[in-house]
Amino acid sequence: xxxxxxxxxxxxxxxxxxxxxxxxxxxxxxxxxxxxxxxxxxxxxxxxxxxxxxxxxxxxxxxxxxxxxxxxxxxxxxxxxxxxxxxxxxxxxxxxxxxxxxxxxxxxxxxxxxxxxxxxxxxxxxxxxxxxxxxxxxxxxxxxxxxxxxxxxxxxxxxxxxxxxxxxxxxxxxxxxxxxxxxxxxxxxxxxxxxxxxxxxxxxxxxxxxxxxxxxxxxxxxxxxxxxxxxxxxxxxxxxxxxxxxxxxxxxxxxxxxxxxxxxxxxxxxxxxxxxxxxxxxxxxxxxxxxxxxxxxxxxxxxxxxxxxxxxxxxxxxxxx
Amino acid sequence: xxxxxxxxxxxxxxxxxxxxxxxxxxxxxxxxxxxxxxxxxxxxxxxxxxxxxxxxxxxxxxxxxxxxxxxxxxxxxxxxxxxxxxxxxxxxxxxxxxxxxxxxxxxxxxxxxxxxxxxxxxxxxxxxxxxxxxxxxxxxxxxxxxxxxxxxxxxxxxxxxxxxxxxxxxxxxxxxxxxxxxxxxxxxxxxxxxxxxxxxxxxxxxxxxxxxxxxxxxxxxxxxxxxxxxxxxxxxxxxxxxxxxxxxxxxxxxxxxxxxxxxxxxxxxxxxxxxxxxxxxxxxxxxxxxxxxxxxxxxxxxxxxxxxxxxxxxxxxxxxx
DNA sequence: TTGTAGGCGTTATCAC
DNA sequence: GTGATAACGCCTACAA
Numbered sequence: 001x002x003x004x005x006x007x008x009x010x011x012x013x014x015x016x017x018x019x020x021x022x023x024x025x026x027x028x029x030x031x032x033x034x035x036x037x038x039x040x041x042x043x044x045x046x047x048x049x050x051x052x053x054x055x056x057x058x059x060x061x062x063x064x065x066x067x068x069x070x071x072x073x074x075x076x077x078x079x080x081x082x083x084x085x086x087x088x089x090x091x092x093x094x095x096x097x098x099x100x101x102x103x104x105x106x107x108x109x110x111x112x113x114x115x116x117x118x119x120x121x122x123x124x125x126x127x128x129x130x131x132x133x134x135x136x137x138x139x140x141x142x143x144x145x146x147x148x149x150x151x152x153x154x155x156x157x158x159x160x161x162x163x164x165x166x167x168x169x170x171x172x173x174x175x176x177x178x179x180x181x182x183x184x185x186x187x188x189x190x191x192x193x194x195x196x197x198x199x200x201x202x203x204x205x206x207x208x209x210x211x212x213x214x215x216x217x218x219x220x221x222x223x224x225x226x227x228x229x230x231x232x233x234x235x236x237x238x239x240x241x242x243x244x245x246x247x248x249x250x251x252x253x254x255x256x257x258x259x260x261x262x263x264x265x266x267x268x269x270x271x272x273x274x275x276x277x278x279x280x281x282x283x284x285x286x287x288x289x290x291x292x293x294x295x296x297x298x299x300x301x302x303x304x305x306x307x308x309x310x311x312x313x314x315x316x317x318x319x320x321x
Numbered sequence: 322x323x324x325x326x327x328x329x330x331x332x333x334x335x336x337x338x339x340x341x342x343x344x345x346x347x348x349x350x351x352x353x354x355x356x357x358x359x360x361x362x363x364x365x366x367x368x369x370x371x372x373x374x375x376x377x378x379x380x381x382x383x384x385x386x387x388x389x390x391x392x393x394x395x396x397x398x399x400x401x402x403x404x405x406x407x408x409x410x411x412x413x414x415x416x417x418x419x420x421x422x423x424x425x426x427x428x429x430x431x432x433x434x435x436x437x438x439x440x441x442x443x444x445x446x447x448x449x450x451x452x453x454x455x456x457x458x459x460x461x462x463x464x465x466x467x468x469x470x471x472x473x474x475x476x477x478x479x480x481x482x483x484x485x486x487x488x489x490x491x492x493x494x495x496x497x498x499x500x501x502x503x504x505x506x507x508x509x510x511x512x513x514x515x516x517x518x519x520x521x522x523x524x525x526x527x528x529x530x531x532x533x534x535x536x537x538x539x540x541x542x543x544x545x546x547x548x549x550x551x552x553x554x555x556x557x558x559x560x561x562x563x564x565x566x567x568x569x570x571x572x573x574x575x576x577x578x579x580x581x582x583x584x585x586x587x588x589x590x591x592x593x594x595x596x597x598x599x600x601x602x603x604x605x606x607x608x609x610x611x612x613x614x615x616x617x618x619x620x621x622x623x624x625x626x627x628x629x630x631x632x633x634x635x636x637x638x639x640x641x642x
Numbered sequence: 643t644t645g646t647a648g649g650c651g652t653t654a655t656c657a658c
Numbered sequence: 659g660t661g662a663t664a665a666c667g668c669c670t671a672c673a674a
Contacts (some may be wrong), residue, residue, distance in 0.1 A: 328669095340668095343669055349670095374666075374668040375668060378670085379669085
């Protein structure tokens with residue numbers, strides 16, 4: 001816990017100029033003899049360069065802010081894992097905004113004052129204010145989750161997913177369907193796109209649509225209420241968690257429905273019955289996001305880039321009667 | 322996205338010396354007239370001071386590294402939320418180590434080179450190497466989760482919890498008990514302390530002890546295997562997730578047991594039946610950790626400080642026959 | 643109250 | 659290959 005040594009200190013100890021030490025540290029040309037001298041001193045004193053001084057010079061900041069709406073979500077955590085896996089030499093500053101717009105704005109502002117070298121916004125759900133704040137940001141920005149033409153983005157192909165799920169759902173010939181979705185003003189991709197084609201494919205079936213939030217508990221309450229007046233034979237939830245809430249409601253209300261979820265949580269295979277679910281690979285998505293970010297930072301493309309991630313339907317017990 | 326303005330730039334524009342601008346920025350004495358001049362320029366140009374240059378002088382680094390073994394855990398995320406809530410003006414650098422010792426060592430090393438102003442290690446599970454690395458760290462370190470006398474720490478009172486759970490379990494007069502725990506070499510607090518007094522209180526009952534990891538899936542597999550040769554009427558899992566895995570195994574194997582978990586996940590109240598669980602308030606724990614960290618950083622106490630968090634048993638349907 | 647002149651630790655440029 | 663020396667952007671005596 002002694003005070004940190006500087007490049008000057010070890011230069012003095014090793015009897016060389018500090019510029020030589022700097023060269024040594026950065027792999028510049030150094031004679032074997034002096035290299036050994038410096039080696040010794042550096043190791044003995046466990047020298048660590050001062051990052052601030054380095055960054056002060058280098059100007060390129062390798063800290064990138066990652067804004068995530070919540071951490072208690074498999075999708076988010078998997079994307080973070082993907083970012084980590086693809087990461088070359090950046091440091092991620094993860095900021096949890098707890099699904100609050102105000103916190104998100106504050107986070108952007110704080111990250112700005114911290115001069116992060118870029119911004120990755122997961123499950124971006126932008127209003128005009130956020131859009132403006134991000135557009136103003138003086139470093140590359142990549143967002144994920146929503147179709148925002150004015151930003152570089154990685155989006156899930158929710159329209160196509162809906163078609164696939166809708167077709168599969170139709171093939172089950174349900175009589176009375178419950179759709180548990182998210183308010184589309186809160187999450188357009190999930191609340192609107194994901195369900196658009198489901199509803200189209202089931203247009204000849206009786207459908208009840210109810211909004212929930214992302215928690216199991218809320219989904220259970222909402223589903224239970226819907227079940228008081230009707231009996232459903234197919235329930236599609238906007239996420240696995242939501243579907244699980246519905247499943248528990250179904251159990252409590254003794255309704256014997258089939259269930260379909262979205263996501264790739266470990267929950268789907270551990271709940272009984274195992275959940276049929278439309279799955280996105282969020283780990284790979286995270287990698288893609290990082291790659292896109294690097295691309296944007298390095299090449300500063302003129303046009304906004306859009307990457308689309310497809311998923312696939314995995315059929316499990318919850319849709320086998 | 323223009324190049325950043327410096328304090329010198331705005332000094333030039335405002336026709337004052339840069340030291341005056343610096344004083345202005347730091348609340349030093351500035352006349353109303355010049356203040357207004359500078360105000361104008363700063364706002365118009367949306368000036369942001371360079372954190373690196375600032376930190377280079379200030380020496381006190383307000384970036385705190387937070388090492389967390391996993392993010393897909395209610396306990397961890399709640400502690401992070403507590404840290405956020407208690408946070409005064411630090412920036413947390415969250416590093417997920419994915420439960421890997423190597424990654425944890427690497428994380429410590431990386432955080433060291435980043436000169437973080439401190440370290441908070443959640444659910445610290447230390448081996449000698451980690452212990453050494455942390456002891457060497459040239460900034461305050463606070464750990465959580467394990468009884469490590471050589472570190473400032475916040476620990477859960479797992480011994481007392483075990484007593485409470487054990488007594489309650491005994492009151493259910495079970496005939497055959499399954500304990501699903503964690504390998505004690507992997508997590509002493511949970512694997513050993515948490516179960517020590519449970520086993521004591523149930524010493525006159527037939528007990529089977531099996532190890533699992535923290536995932537629902539693994540717990541289910543392990544429990545199912547145990548159930549092949551025996552029928553249990555009480556199952557106690559080391560965490561809620563583990564208990565839920567067991568519960569699903571029980572369902573699959575048509576065993577009608579009672580269940581007790583540990584933790585405070587939203588799962589316990591959404592699963593059917595609702596889980597009786599010994600609950601710790603990890604959000605408050607997170608706050609405590611931050612307070613302890615601040616205390617340590619500011620006062621540099623000579624002795625290691627230990628804070629103990631108690632929990633409470635919440636009885637729900639899973640132990641009501 | 644203001645401005646001048648260092649200095650924080652590092653890297654980059656240039657002579658040597 | 660090496661070593662002065664000048665930046666980087668900010669802060670802080672100190673002098674004016």
